[in-house]
Amino acid sequence: MTILVAYDGSADSRGAIEFAAKHLAAQPTLVVTVWEPLLVQLKKYPLAAGAIDPGTEDEAHAQAEQHAREGAELAMAAGLSEVSYRAVADNESIWKTIVDVADEIDASLIVTGSRGLAGVRSVLLGSVSNHVLHHAHRPTLIVPPVKTPSLKGLAGR
Numbered sequence: 008m009t010i011l012v013a014y015d016g017s018a019d020s021r022g023a024i025e026f027a028a029k030h031l032a033a034q035p036t037l038v039v040t041v042w043e044p045l046l047v048q049l050k051k052y053p054l055a056a057g058a059i060d061p062g063t064e065d066e067a068h069a070q071a072e073q074h075a076r077e078g079a080e081l082a083m084a085a086g087l088s089e090v091s092y093r094a095v096a097d098n099e100s101i102w103k104t105i106v107d108v109a110d111e112i113d114a115s116l117i118v119t120g121s122r123g124l125a126g127v128r129s130v131l132l133g134s135v136s137n138h139v140l141h142h143a144h145r146p147t148l149i150v151p152p153v154k155t156p157s158l159k160g161l162a163g164r
Contacts, residue, residue, distance in 0.1 A: 008034060008035075008113070008114070008115030008116075009034060009035045009036065009037055009112050009113070009114050009115060010027060010031060010034050010035070010036045010037070010087075010114065010115060010116050010117075010118060011036075011037050011039055011105070011108060011109045011112065011114040011116070011117050011118070012024055012027060012036060012037070012038045012039070012078065012082065012117075012118045012119070013039055013040075013041070013105050013117065013118070013119040013120075013135070013136075013139070014038050014039065014040055014074060014075065014077075014078030014081075015040060015041075015074060016040075016074045016077065016078075017120060018120075018152065018153070019120025019121055019150070019151075019152050020078070020119070020120040021081060021120075022120055022150050022151075022152060022153045023118050023119055023120040023148075023150040024038070024078060024081050024082050024085055024087075024118075025081075025085050025153075026118070026148075026150045027082070027085075027087065027118045027148070027150075028082060028085030028086040028087045029085070029086070031087075031116070031118075033086075033087065033088045033089075034089075034115065035088075035089040035090075035091075036082055036087045036088075036089065036090045036091070037090075037091050037092065037093060037108075037112060037114070038075055038078035038079045038082055038090065038091070038092040038093070039075065039092070039093050039094075039095055039105060039108050040071045040072075040074040040075035040078065040092070040093075040094045040095070041071070041094075041095050041096075041097045041101045041104045041105060042067050042068055042070070042071035042094055042095070042096060042097060043067065043096075043097045043101075044064055044067075044068075044096050044097070044098075068094065068096070071094035071095075072094040074094070075092035075093060075094045076092055078092060079091065079092035093108070095108055100138070101135050102135045102136075102138035102139045102142065103138075103142070105117065105119070105135070105139050105143075106139055106142050106143045109143060109145060110144075110145075114145060115145070115146070116145070116146045116147070116148060117139060117143055117145060117146070117147045117148070118147075118148045118150065119135070119136045119139055119147070119148075119149055119150070120136065120149070120150050120152070121134070121136050121149050121150065121151050121152060136149045
């Protein structure tokens, strides 16, 4: 079976990779980065049509490939083996694309961070990880953000 790790370059998605490598038995791993083609962006955000540059689609795809490759490199460096990566175009929603790819490869587990790069959109529309959790028909691991030590207590030292 294969582990699918959703990766978008955010700190939470990095934490998800590190957690998976530390706590899961070595299995083939697919790192997936989902990107939104221009037509999907126009359908989702019609009021932003004038602000979307058509030349950015190739850039978005290239950036997604770069993120996916970066995620695979992080996964290998963290100790996961047989790591591959894929940038996948979102035709409907990011969460659905993740679930569809997991179904396609018959993933034994989906791993994702609790928050990604969506920011304010995820507050308004619900987070990708929440949707994956409720729509995937397979085990899903949502890794919370890594807590960093507070600097307050260190100031007086």
